[in-house]
Amino acid sequence: MSMIGLNDIKNARNRIVGHIISTPLVCSPTLSDICGVAVGLKLEHYQTTGSFKLRGATNAILELTEAERAHGVVAASTGNHGRALSHAVRAVGSRATICMSRLVPENKVSEVRRLGADVRIIGNSQDDAQKEVERLVAENGFVMLPPFDHPAIVAGQGTIGLEIVEAMPDVNTVLVPLSGGGLAAGVAAAVKSMRSHAKVIGLTMERGAAMKASLDAGEPVLVEEFPSLADSLGGGIGLDNKVTFPMCRALLDDVVLLSESEIAAGIRHAYVREREILEGAGAVGIAALIANKISGLRGPVALVLSGRNIDMAVHRRVVNATGNPPA
Incomplete structure (x- = not known):
């Protein structure tokens, strides 16, 4: 098992400082009232590219040699x-080829193209x-930098966990979106290294939750992908997963599944009560709290708001669909 430790994450922070934003952790009075414990929001959607992914991508790019950067990088996303x-590649004079399926929303595809990447749309x-x-x-000798199952990616995402514990030293519960596990594994490694009794809980959608299915099976498995408001949480974890599956199995305390209506309620609450625009x-994290899906919740609670890159037409439909979320 390739486990990423606290030193790897601290080294990643030293590497990416100046390239990413150290995002705020702010109190949510509304969620604190709903839950009866202090709740803090880690505003990772404030990153330059609209999501936490900039941390891991930047760390991985900065770890490459000049020769590797010259070849160019490729990734599925x-x-x-x-x-x-x-x-990240623009900052170092390299180039990227990004392969995405037809399920990726067009607003995300067009933004990748705008940044100068060669985009390939492949399959479903x-x-x-x-x-x-x-x-x-x-065929081309590109350097593969996967979205999660890579030590440098996990270490970069783990810097969020460092910042959470530094901002909330007595944190008892951390809620983290869960897809391929790069974010969850990195955050859990950092948090549990500094506060061993804290619980780290992964959150994902009900249908097509590959990491949840794999954890239940005891090994990586294939799952069918479905359209979801939480489109960023789709995709498999890779049958030869070497980093994030063993880390999530060892470090996550629970995985909670959310319905599409619960995710929509989370988006609405974020907008109406927290004044934040979030993708599904x-x-x-907000969805899980307002739906009371976290059993035995212990505060203080920190939850990662991982991204804001939602199609705004979709956002308007969701926000206007059923009125205000619960207060």
Whole structure:
């Protein structure tokens, strides 16, 4: 098992400082009232590219040699990793090819193109896109930087956990969006190294939750992908997963599944009560709290608002669909 430790994460922070934003952790009076414990929001959607992915992508790019950067990098993405990687390679004079499936929303695809990446739309799943990545690596010698199952990616995302504990030293529960596990594994490694009794809980959608299915099976498994408001949480974890599956199995205390209506309520609450625009994946922590899905909740609670890159037409429909979320 390739476990990322506290030193790896601290080294990543030293590497990426100046390239990313150290985002605020702010109190949410409304969620604190709802839950009866202090709740803090880690505003990771404030990153330059609109999601936490910039941390891991930047760390991975800065770890490459000049020769590797000259070859160019390639990755599969559900959108946010591709956007972050495209931004990061521009800063070092490299280039990126991003492979995405037809399920990736057009607003995310167009932003990756705007940043100068070569975009390939392949198949109906991230697994299909990954096959194209592997072909390009074999044929063109590109350097593969996957969206989660990579030590430098996990270490970069883990810097969020450092910042959470520094801002909330007595944190008892951390809620983290869960897809391929790069964010959850990195945050859990940092938090539990500094505050061993804290619980770290992964949150994902009900349908097509690959990490949850894999954890239940005891090994990485394939899942069918479905459209979801939490589109960033879609995709498989890779049958040869070497980093994030073992880390999530060892470090996560629970995984909570959320329905599409619960995710929508999280997006609405974020907008109406917190004055924040979030994509579905970024709102799953809020969704879990207002739906009372976290059993035995102990405060203080920190939850990661992981991204804001939602199609605004979709956002308007969701916000206007059923009125205000619960107060």
